[in-house]
Amino acid sequence: MGLIVQKFGGTSVGDIERINNVAGRVIEEAGNGNQVVVVVSAMGKTTDKLVEMAREISSSNPSKREMDMLLTTGEQVTIGLLTMALIQKGHEAVSLTGWQAGIKTEALHGNARIMDIKTSRIKELLDNGKIVVVAGFQGMTEDQEITTLGRGGSDTTAVALAAALKADRCDIYTDVTGVFTTDPRYIKGARKLQSVSYDEMLELANLGAGVLHPRAVEFAKNYQIPLEVRSSLEKESGTLIEEEASMEQNLIVRGIAFEDGITRVTIFGLPSTRGTLSGIFTELAKNHINVDIIIQSITDEQTANLSFSIKSEALEETLRVLEKSKCMAAFDRVETESNLAKVSIVGSGMVSNPGVAAEMFEVLADSGVQIKMVSTSEIKVSTVIEAQYMVGAVEALHVAFKLDERSAVKA
Amino acid sequence: MGLIVQKFGGTSVGDIERINNVAGRVIEEAGNGNQVVVVVSAMGKTTDKLVEMAREISSSNPSKREMDMLLTTGEQVTIGLLTMALIQKGHEAVSLTGWQAGIKTEALHGNARIMDIKTSRIKELLDNGKIVVVAGFQGMTEDQEITTLGRGGSDTTAVALAAALKADRCDIYTDVTGVFTTDPRYIKGARKLQSVSYDEMLELANLGAGVLHPRAVEFAKNYQIPLEVRSSLEKESGTLIEEEASMEQNLIVRGIAFEDGITRVTIFGLPSTRGTLSGIFTELAKNHINVDIIIQSITDEQTANLSFSIKSEALEETLRVLEKSKCMAAFDRVETESNLAKVSIVGSGMVSNPGVAAEMFEVLADSGVQIKMVSTSEIKVSTVIEAQYMVGAVEALHVAFKLDERSAVKA
Missing domain, CATH: 3.40.1160.10 (Acetylglutamate kinase-like)
Known part of the structure; x- marks a missing residue:
């Protein structure tokens, strides 16, 4: 029992x-x-x-x-x-x-x-x-x-x-019947995974795969509770989430997450004084604006350009906050680009495969997709691209990383 | 404070x-x-x-x-x-x-x-x-x-x-703005009482005045909590409920309660054996049938006729229960009369005024209303009459007991 x-x-x-x-x-x-x-x-x-x-x-x-x-x-x-x-x-x-x-x-x-x-x-x-x-x-x-x-x-x-x-x-x-290699509503070749590791699920959950809340995954990881994500309507078995994904070990990339409605905000001519950067992000956080990818490029010794991505619906509020902090941060100007999307590949095998990011960039370049921003972790590479190319890019990556090759998990 | x-x-x-x-x-x-x-x-x-x-x-x-x-x-x-x-x-x-x-x-x-x-x-x-x-x-x-x-x-x-x-x-x-001498939706002369005693309110509440639950009134009486019933929309003061109604002491009858949808059930030829009566009412109670007025008349030494009043919607279930208990109680037959109403006068002054019930019967007789059943307590007299005479009877009683004479309580 x-x-x-x-x-x-x-x-x-x-x-x-x-x-x-x-x-x-x-x-x-x-x-x-x-x-x-x-x-x-x-x-x-x-x-x-x-x-x-x-x-x-x-x-x-x-x-x-x-x-x-x-x-x-x-x-x-x-x-x-x-x-x-x-x-x-x-x-x-x-x-x-x-x-x-x-x-x-x-x-x-x-x-x-x-x-x-x-x-x-x-x-x-x-x-x-x-x-x-x-x-x-x-x-x-x-x-x-x-x-x-x-x-x-x-x-x-x-x-x-x-x-x-x-x-x-x-x-x-x-x-849904489990965790998929990518969103089956958009990508035909998407298939259900038999298992993913806690860390992979965490990245997928944070990236909006949406089937399981990240806090719950963290909790399960901390206490080593095996989870199964499955459908309340269908009888087939779902996806097991456990410490080390037991199946499909050879798969370097386990899933592709994506979302549109992303806007890039760039601040030009930000003084490189200590505290300016933290000052801006503290202000944004206080106003409940979630900043995702952050990139800073030095232009000269005194100033830097700063780019970060946000959800497009937070743009108005973001600009309001930046305007307010302009006197404190004393930057030149702000530019924004909307209609962007984030596409991320996730897999714990990446940590020992340094070429994965390069392969991703190559696939995107071959598809004629320009990469606007990049962010990487040990088990994830995220890119920001124009939203119109999102589904095409995911399809190309899904094929390139052989995510569609294994037959779906038997029901 | x-x-x-x-x-x-x-x-x-x-x-x-x-x-x-x-x-x-x-x-x-x-x-x-x-x-x-x-x-x-x-x-x-x-x-x-x-x-x-x-x-x-x-x-x-x-x-x-x-x-x-x-x-x-x-x-x-x-x-x-x-x-x-x-x-x-x-x-x-x-x-x-x-x-x-x-x-x-x-x-x-x-x-x-x-x-x-x-x-x-x-x-x-x-x-x-x-x-x-x-x-x-x-x-x-x-x-x-x-x-x-x-x-x-x-x-x-x-x-x-x-x-x-x-x-x-x-x-x-x-x-509503308080407790009334009778239901103002039916009786034009109804007026708001400045105060009633707990016991009067209990009778009025039980009789369907509906503004306050009897259990709450009992609780208030036990702990001597002064209650005020008042409107959440209007600003005027309401009706005070307290141990001894301080105002209008001379008023013997304080209010008239009434409801229709009453049915009288009469059982003929019930054996006068010990336990027959309690047997029938126990069965009815078990089936959640609320019996109100009960009247037993002896016809000879062996048998009695028994009448009781119920809500008309409980009639079908009541007849079912009686049918079931017929073998146990061995009565002759059951007759029912529907389309009846209950009219009750309430007032703590009654206890020292033995003529009140007689006065009520006289008013009803003068109005050509036949009384089907009567029940009395120290502060209440209830009568069951034909429903068609209900409002007329209440109007006549309201005037006869001078309930319309005092001006309405000042707002």
């Missing part, structure tokens, strides 16, 4: 029919003789609706504590309904809110980290033959304040529970 | 505009230099929508524990939103769920009684200058299970908090 943690996202529990379907998947796992803990998100668009109401009351800056009070109701509705469905189907089941499940977080509203999980109540329920349904995304501080874990919080709840309960497996059910 | 508990029902917090309006009422009270605890219900039709979802999953008998898990989210949404509104308007405010507010209940889902309230957290917040917004209708058992207080539960939460906090006043805000 094993202990399995299952996590179902908002789409998987989007309506009553789907909740009944999820109940079926849970019962299947319990029927295999396993103890099952289920973590669920809020139904479909519930969270969006709650946020909208809050913004009607306080458009600028609703209290974070009260936002947590409001938003945690979403998951509480789902656990109630899913548990009713399990009971209706003849199974003993009990729902638990985050605080009832013993999930203790730091005292930070809106984006708290889990500090500890008191598992005694869950364990007792499991030992009494109950299926335990836990509200994702939420916890409680030492002072009995309700907190939320921020974006992707339900993934984190599931992985943290799996770690605390020493679960045999943590299955992340979502609306 | 006083301590005021304010309670706002579902209609008063039905949308964002109304929540903002409620915030204004709360701030007004706080602006008078009072400490304020606010108790709120779920927004408008929220509870109905949640119940509907539950019934989609489990039409017959959804788990009561999970219903509590589901329904308590309704009030949690309201406290979050109202607190945001208070903060947005520049006031320090904190929301608390039932369990955070220290409301301990017995271990009974769906209809738990409050056992104790640990007020330390609320007191600390009040002492720190905060407005405290508490979710009505909910509490927690010793085992950290979430419970609800049943119908009218938010009224009970408010009164219980007022008792535990030794509040100076508990204001129940609703969609």
Whole structure:
């Protein structure tokens, strides 16, 4: 008898029919003789609706504590309904809110980290033959304040529970069948990976592969919890995420992530005085502008040019912040280029293959694509190119790195 | 500086505009230099929508524990939103769920009684200058299970908090401006009472006056909490409910309650054996049929005729239960009469005025109304009559007992 943690996202529990379907998947796992803990998100668009109401009351800056009070109701509705469905189907089941499940977080509203999980109540329920349904995304501080874990919080709840309960497996059910070499909605040759390593998944998750939140992957890596990303609707096996991807070891590049809506901002004639650079990025961070790739080029001893990439929707705010800091930073002028895209190759095999970046650049050059920016890590090379070439570039890279060659994982 | 508990029902917090309006009422009270605890219900039709979802999953008998898990989210949404509104308007405010507010209940889902309230957290917040917004209708058992207080539960939460906090006043805000001598929607001469006693309010509440739940009135009576029923939209003062109605003492009859949709069921030839009567009513109670007035008439030494009144919608189920118990009770036959109404006069002055019931019967006889059933208590006389005469009878009684003579309470 094993202990399995299952996590179902908002789409998987989007309506009553789907909740009944999820109940079926849970019962299947319990029927295999396993103890099952289920973590669920809020139904479909519930969270969006709650946020909208809050913004009607306080458009600028609703209290974070009260936002947590409001938003945690979403998951509480789902656990109630899913548990009713399990009971209706003849199974003993009990729902638990985050605080009832013993999930203790730091005292930070809106984006708290889990500090500890008191598992005694869950364990007792499991030992009494109950299926335990836990509200994702939420916890409680030492002072009995309700907190939320921020974006992707339900993934984190599931992985943290799996770690605390020493679960045999943590299955992340979502609306795709697994992690793909690249986005199958755009690239025909995309295929599902049988396995990826935590680090690869982290890069893919950060690059917008979107199936699993980076914090959850980090947590799984720290506690060595094997994760499986799989579909809540299809029965086929998904993608295993574990320490060392056991299959397809020879594949240097494991996946290609891409996104458009990128803008490059270039600041000309920035004085090379100490603190100017950090001053600018501190200002941007204070205003919640996420800067991705940063490139600095020295023009002479006194000044430098600085380029960085942002999401295009943050452009207006970025320019506002730069204008404000102009007196402090005293640069010449700002230029921007929009309609750009980021294309990244990811693979832990890269670290021992120095030629991978060069090969990527060559493929792009052969496709007539100009590279605007480059950023590299041990297991990733990111390039910024014109958005019109994005899909073509990904297709060319997908073929060049032989990602389409292996047959899809058997269902 | 006083301590005021304010309670706002579902209609008063039905949308964002109304929540903002409620915030204004709360701030007004706080602006008078009072400490304020606010108790709120779920927004408008929220509870109905949640119940509907539950019934989609489990039409017959959804788990009561999970219903509590589901329904308590309704009030949690309201406290979050109202607190945001208070903060947005520049006031320090904190929301608390039932369990955070220290409301301990017995271990009974769906209809738990409050056992104790640990007020330390609320007191600390009040002492720190905060407005405290508490979710009505909910509490927690010793085992950290979430419970609800049943119908009218938010009224009970408010009164219980007022008792535990030794509040100076508990204001129940609703969609009417107070307690009336009779229902102003039907009777033109109906006027608002300045005050009623707890006992009178109990009779009026039980008789369907509907502004305040009987459990809350009982609680207020036990702890001697003065209540004021008033409108959340109008500024005029409402009706005070206290131990001895201080005004209008000379008024023997304080109010007239009425409802139609009543059916009389008569069982003929019921054996006068010990236990037959209790057997029948036990069966009816088991099937959740509320029996109101009961009249037994002896026909001879062996058998009796038994009449009782029920809500007409319970007739089918009642006949089913009686059919089933026929073999046990061995009565002759059942007859029913529908399209009846109950009209009751209420007033604590009755106890020392034995002629009141007779006067009522006389007024009805003069109006050509036949009395089908009668039931009396120390402060109430109820009659069952044909529904077509209901409004006319109430009008005649309202005039006869001089309820329309005093001018309306000044705004």
